[in-house]
Amino acid sequence: xxxxxxxxxxxxxxxxxxxxxxxxxxxxxxxxxxxxxxxxxxxxxxxxxxxxxxxxxxxxxxxxxxxxxxxxxxxxxxxxxxxxxxxxxxxxxxxxxxxxxxxxxxxxxxx
Amino acid sequence: xxxxxxxxxxxxxxxxxxxxxxxxxxxxxxxxxxxxxxxxxxxxxxxxxxxxxxxxxxxxxxxxxxxxxxxxxxxxxxxxxxxxxxxxxxxxxxxxxxxxxxxxxxxxxxxx
Numbered sequence: 001x002x003x004x005x006x007x008x009x010x011x012x013x014x015x016x017x018x019x020x021x022x023x024x025x026x027x028x029x030x031x032x033x034x035x036x037x038x039x040x041x042x043x044x045x046x047x048x049x050x051x052x053x054x055x056x057x058x059x060x061x062x063x064x065x066x067x068x069x070x071x072x073x074x075x076x077x078x079x080x081x082x083x084x085x086x087x088x089x090x091x092x093x094x095x096x097x098x099x100x101x102x103x104x105x106x107x108x109x110x111x
Numbered sequence: 112x113x114x115x116x117x118x119x120x121x122x123x124x125x126x127x128x129x130x131x132x133x134x135x136x137x138x139x140x141x142x143x144x145x146x147x148x149x150x151x152x153x154x155x156x157x158x159x160x161x162x163x164x165x166x167x168x169x170x171x172x173x174x175x176x177x178x179x180x181x182x183x184x185x186x187x188x189x190x191x192x193x194x195x196x197x198x199x200x201x202x203x204x205x206x207x208x209x210x211x212x213x214x215x216x217x218x219x220x221x222x223x
Contacts, residue, residue: 042214
């Protein structure tokens with residue numbers, strides 16, 4: 001079945017770049033997404049990428065997609081303490097409209 | 112920017128009570144979803160709807176029920192709350208073509 005995996009934890013120093021990785025199993029996924037969740041809040045959509053793209057950049061965020069390896073990454077440049085949160089990747093499942101979420105990566109930014 | 116609302120934000124109730132968690136969106140999205148989120152972060156889809164009068168059970172078995180009488184409203188009801196229902200409940204909505212989901216702020220439910 002469909003599965004999305006992420007590492008659980010990442011710690012970086014303020015000002016460094018953060019790279020959060022994700023692997024997925026459904027090669028037919030048309031869209032892949034990155035969400036951010038701050039404590040006590042819902043999920044905020046950060047960005048998404050269409051499967052025919054290799055890269056998408058939006059200000060400090062860069063998404064890389066390697067379809068051959070079914071690997072998705074989110075790079076945050078110049079990471080700030082306000083970026084500390086849980087980051088979820090997700091793919092669109094084969095049962096249209098349902099997203100399959102990873103278990104989330106907790107990013108801690110140290111001053 | 113998405114407009115999706117959940118009430119209440121926090122709720123503490125006793126075992127056996129009936130409760131309804133409210134979710135409304137003003138974007139006219141046809142698809143809506145309910146997720147239960149563990150303290151350990153993982154999200155579990157418990158109900159979804161493709162449109163008015165459409166409701167489906169999600170991947171995680173749940174003792175809750177939902178209804179979709181109006182496009183903008185997707186309430187979730189627990190007939191008899193139990194301590195195992197203690198969790199964060201997140202509502203979301205989406206609209207094609209890229210199917211991204213927009214989330215409400217969540218309801219933190221504690222059953223004592």
